[in-house]
Amino acid sequence: MEENKNKNEQQQNVNASGGRKRRRRHRGHGGNGQQGQTAQSQQNVQNQQNVQNQQNVQQQNQPHGNQNKQGGQGKQKHKNKPNANNENNQNAGGQKQQNAQNQQNVKNNVKNEKKEENRKDTYAYTLDGNLYINLTNKCSNGCDFCVRNERSSYYGNYLWLRHGDPMPEKVIGAVNGMGDISRFKEVVFCGFGEPTYKVAEIITLCDYFHNKGLKTRLNTNGQGNLINKRDIVPDLKGKIDFVNISLNASCVEKYQPICRSQFGEAGFAGVIDFAKLCRKNGVDCRFSIVDCIGEEEIEACKRLAESIKIPLYIRKYITDS
Numbered sequence: 001m002e003e004n005k006n007k008n009e010q011q012q013n014v015n016a017s018g019g020r021k022r023r024r025r026h027r028g029h030g031g032n033g034q035q036g037q038t039a040q041s042q043q044n045v046q047n048q049q050n051v052q053n054q055q056n057v058q059q060q061n062q063p064h065g066n067q068n069k070q071g072g073q074g075k076q077k078h079k080n081k082p083n084a085n086n087e088n089n090q091n092a093g094g095q096k097q098q099n100a101q102n103q104q105n106v107k108n109n110v111k112n113e114k115k116e117e118n119r120k121d122t123y124a125y126t127l128d129g130n131l132y133i134n135l136t137n138k139c140s141n142g143c144d145f146c147v148r149n150e151r152s153s154y155y156g157n158y159l160w161l162r163h164g165d166p167m168p169e170k171v172i173g174a175v176n177g178m179g180d181i182s183r184f185k186e187v188v189f190c191g192f193g194e195p196t197y198k199v200a201e202i203i204t205l206c207d208y209f210h211n212k213g214l215k216t217r218l219n220t221n222g223q224g225n226l227i228n229k230r231d232i233v234p235d236l237k238g239k240i241d242f243v244n245i246s247l248n249a250s251c252v253e254k255y256q257p258i259c260r261s262q263f264g265e266a267g268f269a270g271v272i273d274f275a276k277l278c279r280k281n282g283v284d285c286r287f288s289i290v291d292c293i294g295e296e297e298i299e300a301c302k303r304l305a306e307s308i309k310i311p312l313y314i315r316k317y318i319t320d321s
Contacts, residue, residue: 123166123174125157131175131184131214133205134191135198136165140223140267142260143248145290145317148192159192168204186215186241196224199232206239217242222271226263233277243285244313245275249293250300258293275310286310292317 125132137160139146147154166174175181187209189195189202195218196202206216222245224232236243249255252268261267278285287305289298291314298314305312 119158121161121163121166122157122159123171124178125154125159126178126184127155127157129183129185131178131181131187132191133171133187133189133195134159134161134193135171135189135195135201136191136193137161138165138197139192139194139221140227140262141194141221143246144258145292154192161192165198166201168201168208171201171205172208181209181212181214184214186217188217188219189240190217190219194221194223194227196220196227196232199224199228199235203235203239210239215241217244219244219246220274221246221259222274223261223263223267225274225277226266226270231277233274233281233283236278237281237283240283243278243283245271245278245285245287245310247271247287247289247301247305247312249289250297250304254297272308276308279308279310286313288313288315290315290317 123134125134134157137148143149148159153159187205189205202218209216216239218236218240220243248259249268252265255261255268255271256265259267261270263270275285275287287301287310289301289312291298293301302312
């Protein structure tokens, strides 16, 4: 009995022990043991990996969305870029056109210069039914209102002499090329310079034109005596039928600022003396002024002309020829 009792107790202990072992093993597999932690860790890693993959997918999608936005901006930039390119192209095109125009202008200038070099000097031209003779471009004045200050031609006549002052023979040759000169009312010595620089040529040509039955007129600034350093009026008598003297001002204080004579203040006095000598020598003459000097000055010129008994002619200022 006692032996059976001991065997039963041992068996119970063995069963109890085995049960405990089994419970430990069960806890080891299904509880928070190392293998469970490893599995959980693996699961966590897997979960993290899944999350990371999901984030990666989202990130891949997100940049694509940003790219779309940026793409929109890129498109905008790309859209604007052609505008900038177009503007640059337009600027480049405009610059090319400007360069082409500049080159064309240079070619035209060269062409005009060659034409100017090749063209003949104008010694004779017609205007208002008269024959005008251009003997020189020299002048002792630098008048503000002179027509040659603003243009190279006068009513289509290029009067700047490029090949020197002409001798009478050249002038006569030019005149003969104009056909019958008897149609002209008179011959006027007047060009882009002061004719009295060429007194000898004037006298020779007056004889020629008088033989053709034409009257002669001299348009002068009245400084011929100062230019030639002698009294030229006796040389003109019987050769020049009429002398037009440019007065331009009523006194030296107003004359010199607008006429700028190379003789200074003596220039105005020389004009007055020349007019007096013409009247004294029986050479028909008159003063002339332009109408742009003002009413007050015009009236003062009238008084001056009357005081020395010289007629006064008021002519219009030529603004376009």
